[in-house]
Amino acid sequence: MSRHTIITIGRESGSGGLEVGQKLAALLGVKCYDKEILTEAAKASGFAEQVLKEYDEKSKTSMFFGWTLGLSTAGTNLPLGTQLYLAQFQAIREMAAQGPCVFVGRCSDYVLKDTDCNLVNVFIHASPEVRMERVAARRGISLQEAEEYNRKTDKDRASYYSYYTDHKWGRIENYDIVIDSSKITIDETVQLLVQYLKLREANIK
Secondary structure, three states: OOOOEEEEEEEOOOOOHHHHHHHHHHHHOOEEEOOHHHHHHHHHHOOOHHHHHHOOOOOOOOOOOOOOOOOOOOOOOOOHHHHHHHHHHHHHHHHHOOOOEEEEOOOHHHHOOOOOOEEEEEEEEOOHHHHHHHHHHHHOOOHHHHHHHHHHHHHHHHHHHHHHHOOOOOOHHHOOEEEEOOOOOHHHHHHHHHHHHHHHHHOOO
């Protein structure tokens, strides 16, 4: 893999992380991969895309972590959840090899950590109140329902991440930059990341 820039975005539910990733990719003129990861993983692995969606960023019993770098599913009797994770793992690596891009979630920071690229790991969070309001407006549900949705989604993401990386989701030392998107707008968050990327590139020896 040539040393191009790959941006990964971890995000709390309702923080606007996907929107940040999409807008950042548009400004940079690169692709943003979110659900597209599942589509590519399905094509390459033969698993139905719906099955991948059922397991998407959710922990299941019998899932494994930490040892997945470089592991193939061929000839193994791994649990279904692990096979699905590895299908995404391979898809992310292959898409990243094609050139600069943005990945949203799915342990992409961990999956790409040993690749020869300029990897920039971002985490977007926001206050509970702002996240509830955003999700309630987006999904057409009550604030109470949005609060429960965010709680469950973040719990799933945290469990999924810890199963496969042996790291703690959202922990500051796992990321290059952490931004509170309730303190500034989504567009300002994108602009902040653009400036950070320029500074990073200027300091690459």
